[in-house]
Amino acid sequence: MTAGEEFEIFLVTAPGLEAALCAEARERGFKAPTRVKGGVTVTGGWPEVWRANLELRGASRVLARIAEFRALHLAQLDKRARKVPWGEILRRDLPFRVEASCKHSRIYHQRAAAQRVETAIREALGASVSPEAEICIKARIEDDLCTVSVDTSGETLHKRGHKEAVAKAPMRENLAALFLRLCGFDGSEPVVDPMCGSGTFVIEAAEIAAGLKPGRSRRFAFEQLAGFDAAAWRRLQEKGGSQPPPAARFFGSDRDAGAIQAARDNAARAGVAGWTEFRQQTISDLTVPEGPPGLVIVNPPYGGRIGERKRLYPLYNALGQVLRARFAGWRVGLVTNDASLAAATGLPFAPPGGPVSHGGISVMLFQAGPLS
Structure with missing residues (x-):
């Protein structure tokens, strides 16, 4: 996935608040915001991923959808996961982890699916797997269609980075x-x-x-991805100036x-x-x-x-x-x-x-x- 390539970005929010997040994404100028169950999809490249993490108040995570393919069994999942250009997305010197979910699919064992994707990435890229890794790849298999995303946020976005003290039952x-x-x-x-x-x-x-x-006070998982442009990120953070x-x-x-x-x-x-x-x-x-x-x-x-x-x-x-x-x-x-x-x-x-x-x-x- 090249720097200028566009793809689908999934903005996660609490079920029931999709319409409100969709309105926010539209107001912030994101392309083609569409309500779906559990969030909103928009279209863009990596700069839009960064901006979504930085600017959107209602999202809890930002997932970059990097691949989609049919997988009817584990061997097919393994084979097609190896065709994803992992070197353009992940760094070989940083660990990663995989989470999988399966629904209405012939592949039904979530841990086995996650292990196949882990193996495909490890052998294709050389990066190590760690359950504590900040970089998380999510493989969602629904109706035999596998959607592969990278969680670009890391910690959930309600953690703004400046709220240390909390009271009982806090509102996110x-x-x-x-x-x-x-x-x-x-x-x-x-x-x-x-x-x-x-x-x-x-x-x-x-x-x-x-x-x-x-998102001005915190860091994000996308800062550890391959191709991350620190200078462009600083310019985005500074854009807008004081009001x-x-x-x-x-x-x-x-x-x-x-x-x-x-x-x-x-x-x-x-x-x-x-x-x-x-x-x-x-x-x-x-x-x-x-x-x-x-x-x-x-x-x-x-x-x-x-x-x-x-x-x-x-x-x-x-x-x-x-x-x-x-x-x-x-x-x-x-x-x-x-x-x-x-x-x-x-x-x-x-x-x-x-x-x-x-x-x-x-x-x-x-x-x-x-x-x-």
Whole structure:
């Protein structure tokens, strides 16, 4: 695969958020964004792979699809895997690993399939196999069609590289970004999270408003691939330059002092401390910020996650009472796994969108507002 060659790039996201990620990819100028189950496909070359990792907030991984062929048995898989130009993709001096999945195929043994691809690469290229390798080749065999991809991200992209402290049951950054997008947030309005934990929603909103690239503080697996151009990568990182500070401000509060300190530390590492404010307080002490209305977005505890569900109804009810009394004109986004908990707020929520997988729990985004 040459530097200028285009191929399919698969942007992975949580099931249920494909449309939101597709909209983001289109907005960021990626070619031919198409929703598929579990993510979005776009077309491009290696620079687009780099840019997707650097700029897309809603993706959890970026997979470069490097080959596709039919494989009806393991010997055929071995033979056709050897025809992939591995020397143009992998470095012989760095280890790799292979993950395989099989669905509705005559090849059904995933570990055996992974071993065949490992052997093909090792013997064709001379690189070593290691279960701890950062470079991961993914072979997906579905209906006897094998799609071979390289995971160009490494660690999942919700790990922005500047959030070290986390609270209980944290919202992942890529999910937070897409929930903000679904609520219509574009960076121009204030955001309040009254149960902010370690600050994910607030920090993500401030970064969006400031035009900061989500991948600016971390490294990626593609930096270890053959043909990686470090100088071109630096130019891409620097592209766009500095932007004026956002006019809006972003507020988080939580009753847990440790969570508030974590949020402040995370905001400082992210470079958004100047536009964020975190305060230890209960829901009953929540006050509306000065200035124009904006978005209240909150990920409260829910049953099966933190605490028992029956004990949470008073919390949701108190949240709703405070928002109705003090936040006229503000929109509300609430993430929970239980429609009855959302109803306990008494807020005029529209029917939620489809469920989204969050840490193995199906959650929904409930939206209301502007409140009267």
